[in-house]
Structure formats: structure tokens, C-alpha cells
Amino acid sequence: MEILVLLFLGGKLLLLKLPSLIARLQSPFPLEPFRTVAIAPQRPNIVALVNGKSGGKQGTKLIQKIKKHLGDANVVDIMSLSDAGKGIKGPHGALASACMNAVRRGAHFSAVHANDGPNTRFLVCGGDGTVGWTLQDMEKLIQSGGINADIPIAVLPLGTGNDMARTLRCGGGYSGEQLLPILKKAAVGERKRLDRWKVRVTAEQGGQEPFVKEFLMCNYFSIGWDAVVARGFHVKRELSPNLFKNRIINKLWYLYFSFGNLVGNFDASKGVEIPKGIKSVAVINIPSFSGGADLWGKSSSGNFQKPQTDDGLLEIVGTYNPLHLGMVIVKIRTAVRIAQGKRVTVKTKTFAEGGPKPGKGTCMQVDGEPYFLDHKGFHEDVHYKPEKNLRDGNVDVKVEISHHAVATLVESPDGGGCCVAPKVD
Secondary structure, X not given: OOOXXXXXXXXXXXXEEHHHHHHHHHOOOOOOOOOEEEOOOOOOEEEXXXXXXXXXXXXXXXXXXXXXXXXXXXXXEOOOOEOOOOOOEOXXXXXXXXXXXXXXXXXXXXXXXXXXXXXXXXXXXXXXXXXXXXXHHHHHHHHOOOEOOOOOEEEEXXXXXXXXXXXXXXXXXXXXXXHHHHHHHHHHOEEEEEEEEEXXXXXXXXXXXXXXXXXXXXXXXXXXXXXXXXXXXXXXXXXXXXXXXXXXXXXXXXXXXXXXXXXXXXXXXXXXXXXXXXXXXEEEOOOOEOOOEOOOOOOOOOOOOOOOOOOOOEEEEEEOOHHHHHHHHOOOOOOEEEEEEOOEEEEEEOOOOOXXXXXXXXXXXXXXXXXXXXXXEEEOOOOOOOOOOOOOOOOEEEEEEEEEEEEEEEEOOOOOOOOOOOEOO
């Protein structure tokens, strides 16, 4: 009776007959190599988290198309679910739902005591805000033990901007390409580590209780003319959504707001010398800003390290005006390199009455989401109208950026972008 021995070594299966193996080991002659059988790696389980409101509700149409490939249970609209008892829509409810669905159908899923993190991937379909939102809610589930910390995130970009997707070589936005090649790239793409940062903004005025707000940042923080443009665009889009129906129209509106802000003032941090004429300072974590601008550039310098997404460093750059940024986008120029650092502090003022710009608050943006700050605090409501003349004096603003965590994402394997497959009707 023959005894067969199965060995799994280095991703290959060895099938041996025990008598033959003993004879080989006892032979004085050199052994011939054993015949091996390669085993194909297990394809990751893809779970799509779709923001139905992204891209002018482009996500709503995508949901039905992607279900044909992944099945109903593996596709979730993050805006259709809410956290139990809280009524808050978003990725937290979607992630929890995806976990529970997998458990009910008995799937081998990386959640709730699961051990197969490398064999499951989330595909986030939405803009940069959706990606950051998902990472924040994943962190909450990881801390509660409800999800495996090693699950990587792939991105299918919807809408405009999409700086994270560009960094992951996934292209600037989905516009009807075939989904199967995109799903395959999400399954086989290499993991890419990404630093995440905490942004703490403190606004203090003459002995009064300071305003404090904290954000989590993946892409960049900026303060200056570009944040004013981002806020103008955001307010207009929220108040008149029918004017923002596709990616080209959105870019034209952004251009309109840019040229309306060619002149401005910015009082930058005193710790590092800011070149004269700089009207905006950006603290960047990835090589894509405002829809694809590589502010830092590719050229090397003996004074700086080569930027990486997981090096624990931030790059600080400045731009003069929208025309300068436009030249950066078309790769005629780069932004002005200012510094690199593990922790960054920016100080400025809200320019109240008596300042260089009476009646003006401070605009800032985190990962493309704009925020307005004046003597009354932070304002995200698009209906808020700042007072024309502030009589309470300047408000001192301090922005502190420090390292928070490291996330795992998926980079498109061929550099051609995930959204380069042939289009279909």
C-alpha cells in the first residue's frame, strides 16, 4: 500500500509517495527535484460601498450595474443605511450591514472575529470625501472589534477632484467604463500604505472661550485663496444642484470662482519663512491637489526627502494665485516648496475690523471640504452669511497637524487607472 504525502510549501503543492521519498533520501546520488503543482491564489471577496449621491447621483445608477457582478449582498448604498438608534447615514451603517449579511449567508468574510483579511477588499465608489468618511468609520469598527484591521480599500472615483483615486493610479473619475476590468484591478492591485493626520483648529479671541474643531485628513489641508474658491463652489453647488450635472460643468464653475479670487491676503505662520506674495499655503500628504495638481513636483532637492504616502512627513507648499495653480496643473510650473515636517502648525488671523481685509473671516479646506471661520465660530451651513463688518477684533487662529494612523489602500496594478476600460452604453 502506497502512502501519499501532501506538502504545501511556498505557494506550491508537493505530492509525494512515501516509499519513493525514503528511497531518495537514502540514495548516494544527487536528488532530482520533486515535481510541483502551482495553486492559483484565492480571489479576494470584493464588497462595494457606493455613495449614491456622488457624481450628480451617478452612484445610484452604478449600484444596479455593479450588483450584476458582485451580487446584491456585496453591494451597499452607504446613504441608504443608518446606524442603529442614531439615524446617521454613512459608511458605518454600510460596513456593519455588509458584515452582518456575510455572517447570515455563511460567507468566509473578514469581519466579526474573521481571520481572512487579505482575502477581502472594500471597493469604495465615491469621491475623496467618501473615502475619508469610510476610513474614519472603519477605524471605529476596528476599535470595537467588529471588523478586521487589515482589510484594504480600493477606489472607484465618482464626481470631480478625486485626488486620492489619482494617487492610487485609478484615474480622475468613472464615466461608464466596463466594470469587470475595474473589479479585477481592485482584486489584484498592490497594497499601498497611507498616513492619516489629525487637524486641530483653535480660534481664540481675547480671553473668551476658544472655538476648537478637529478633523481627520488623508489628502491635504490648505488655507488661503484656494479654500475661498472651494467654499464658493461648495455653497453654489448645494444651493443650486441643478447647475452641477456633470464633471465638465463642475470644472467650469470651479474656474469661475477661481478667477473671482485673483487677489487676496494671507498672513502665514511665523515659524517658517513664507516667500513674499504667497496667497495660499497647503500642507499635503499625497501628490495630487485640487483635481490632479502635483504641487511638490518630481524634481529632487538635497534639502528635502522624496515624498512618500507613508513616510510620516508632510510637505508644505505655497501658491500665488489661481493662474499659478493652473500652470502647476498643466505642468509648466510647480508650487513654491517651503518645508517638510512631522508636525505642522499654521497661525493666522480672521482679519476682522482694523485688519488688512475688514469684515473677512478665514476659509480653510480639509481634503477638499471647505470650512469658514469668523468671530462666531466654524460654519459649514451654506446659508450662513458673514457679517460685513466685524467689531469684535481679530481672532487668532492656530492649526496643528499631527500624525494619527496608517491606512491600507489598493493601487491600480498597471498605472493606467481603474477607469480606462472600453466604454459601454
